[in-house]
Amino acid sequence: MPFEKCEFKIRLNKTKIEMQKRGIELLISTNPANINYLSGYDGYSFYVVQGLVVLLDEPEPIWIGRNMDVPGALFSTWLSGENIRGYEDDYFQSDTKHPMHFFADILKERGITNQRIGLEWGQDSFNVTSYNELQKKMPDCKFTDASFLINQVRMIKSETEINYMKIAGNITVNAMKVAIDAIGEGMRESDVAADIYQTLIRGTGEYAGDYPAIIPLLSSGEKVSAPHLSWTNRRYKRDDIVSIELSGCLHRYHTPLARTIYIGAPSQEYMDIVNVVQEGLNNMLEFIKPGITCAEVAEEWNKVLSQSSVTKESRVGYPIGIGYPPDWGEQTVSIRAGDTSILQKNMTFHVLPGLFQAEIGFVVSESIRITENGCELLTNLSNDLIVK
């Protein structure tokens, strides 16, 4: 297992403290990243209903999933066998039975009938039917929203987590270098993506690379304005701008990075934009330290932008860590105006001031850890525009 049992217990205790503050006696988490954080479970089985039940007065959570995934839970979690419970296959994608009926049966076994239960209403892993079916079977329980309770607990990282993120960052840099080498006039987008994937998954000599929660994003030419489209069989052309955003992954921890390539000779006008964005990024990185708010960081970016012709609407950063498809962000706070969340030591962020605009697109980022007095980069790669 990538973590000691005591680290899982610390995480569980932090979660329970948060539950107590909110008056939640029992928490059901269905988000695969939250399940992984508290139990270690790491299966590509989140297309079925599965979850982790945290009871305030029990020392271990209960993992509930499909029978087929019970062996995977036994291999990958710190939980004792009696707290790993599988439902039979006829609960799965059925018109008459629902996995939440099985959840309800397990809760009733433990005497849960009218408690206050926290649910992750705002997580895509907990859909409306799951909620309806659970309510039907537990009509006397009081349900309340605890969507991002565990996500919030995840924000401050341990030394082991940070170490994994640095190794993931090495994988990121290796893959970025492969991309930078491979991209050029006449090369095919999908061939570049293929080589990136190979590098991400191969990992290092010691560590297997894990699959990233988001595909390598490789938009180019007019599609620089559409950063979430995937690669095609198009070949790169002279004067293409190619924006690359990718992340290595180790034990589900991500350390993403974005860089931009210009194939040909960029104009002075374009270089002016590059300089503005880089200055904005550097301003933020110099400013970041514990005690300030996300909004204050965004302001450092806006100070630089306001003196230029460049505009940007979307946020310029978000916390990172454990992720499963489709997101490596922690979905808690954002670096943008209005977000008064306070930065703390050992939070980790992807600071990403991307301009996703055709003709003038330029995307550059750093993954960082907040230190005692400032921040440190989790990767080591020049963030200049790459001219090829």
Place this chain on the structure above:
Amino acid sequence: MPFEKCEFKIRLNKTKIEMQKRGIELLISTNPANINYLSGYDGYSFYVVQGLVVLLDEPEPIWIGRNMDVPGALFSTWLSGENIRGYEDDYFQSDTKHPMHFFADILKERGITNQRIGLEWGQDSFNVTSYNELQKKMPDCKFTDASFLINQVRMIKSETEINYMKIAGNITVNAMKVAIDAIGEGMRESDVAADIYQTLIRGTGEYAGDYPAIIPLLSSGEKVSAPHLSWTNRRYKRDDIVSIELSGCLHRYHTPLARTIYIGAPSQEYMDIVNVVQEGLNNMLEFIKPGITCAEVAEEWNKVLSQSSVTKESRVGYPIGIGYPPDWGEQTVSIRAGDTSILQKNMTFHVLPGLFQAEIGFVVSESIRITENGCELLTNLSNDLIVK
């Protein structure tokens, strides 16, 4: 675009007929595969709230997503610009605003105030908070469940879709051959996974490989019982059983395949199991034709199994087609006892009688299309046990 506009209009009409049957005036789909099916939209942006609104009396659906993804929608859909609507970034991961408020505003623009609206309650892309926020803004509408309405429409494939699935099948076979070549005593799991990914993404000379919705599944040794765990840095050993399940992907269409490798000399006892599973698979493939039920197909499998010592609880097949992480299955019907869904021409299935058991694990499958009188394989690769 991978499909003609007229193919999208046929899909839309089929959807509207189904809506009419169920008395649904307006359907909101948030499932990325369903959005892709009706609009062509193909962005890795389904970590944010996005959706497609189908109105019975309008010729085009309305795509709604994050502003940042509007260019991607303009590039990848057949919709006119006025039917592509983006919400500002402050709706996104916010405590005060929710993207469903924007959806409600768009609906009100069209005079929708008290209609009967179908929602995908059972899809993970539509969470409880989305439902609550939509209800709050549209208190006079009647909401009803239409979870798998579009998934059902997707089941019967067009010639173009089948053609793409055959090309995806070629990519699958290429990747499987790479896996078979690479796996052997002393090789590292993650290196094999890396080479598989490279082959899947590179695609063919003509077509870029798309990212599969499920990672290549490569369980081996004692973890053959845990088919959804991912590769590690372990090296294969003599007498390892290695089960491989993977899929090529083209324009989001999948054609998965499972094969098993034995490193060393399998025992007669193990070969007996292999023969049972292969016979069970062949029995099903010979039996499959339009007009029979899924349960009847499962019975053909059980006939063979009941004469052996082998047991299996989970389903032995499911429909395939468009998929986004985390699933390439269509989530409609299953080949198992009790499922009385009737097979029809041009439905496509992954027939997968996997035994996921340590020591005796053997997994083999075929992806098929149902023809006029039977079925055809979508790939061409021996399904014998591979002994290395």
